[in-house]
Amino acid sequence: MNYWYINTEAKDFGGKSPHKKWFEHGCAFVSGKGYGRKLQRLQRDDICFMYANKKGVVAVGCVIEQCDGQEAQTPLIYCPPEKKGPEYQAKVKWFLWFPKNPIRPNKLRSITGSFARQAIQRIADPTAAASLLSHARQQAGVE
Secondary structure: OOEEEEEOOHHHHOOOOOHHHHHHHOEEEEEOOOHHHHHOOOOOOOEEEEEEOOOEEEEEEEEEEOOOOOOOOOOOOOOOOOOOOOEEEEEEEEEEEOOOOOEOHHHHHHHHOOOOOOOEEEOOOHHHHHHHHHHHHHHHOOO
16 A cells, blocks of 8 residues: 555645545646656555645545546546646545645645645555645544
8 A cells, every 4th residue: 555645736726725526536637748747656455545735635535546648538637628638537435525624735845745736646654644645634534
């Protein structure tokens, strides 16, 4: 099992994060050529920390179906209509949801040493990732 930050790309939505769509549809999304291969790196049972730009981590999920690397068919869920480009999806069970109480970037940095600068970024240190998961449970009020 691996741990990942996955960024919701708020800049593509007029500064508004589409994280609610991710939660409602039980998916992680990426768009743009070449990003399907990046999303395929997430394997079944991997843990994803949903990162919303300028907010921090707002949800945690477990990959239940790996991205197949194929472009999603219309109607697209994630890509805004004005954006031209492919959409890729991986099924994720978002089991913690705390958008009103996110784990801020400075806290992420203190726990793991970094935060989600890329669309998809592996958290290499499993001890730090486990600490982040524990902190996420506290943020969500489950621990």
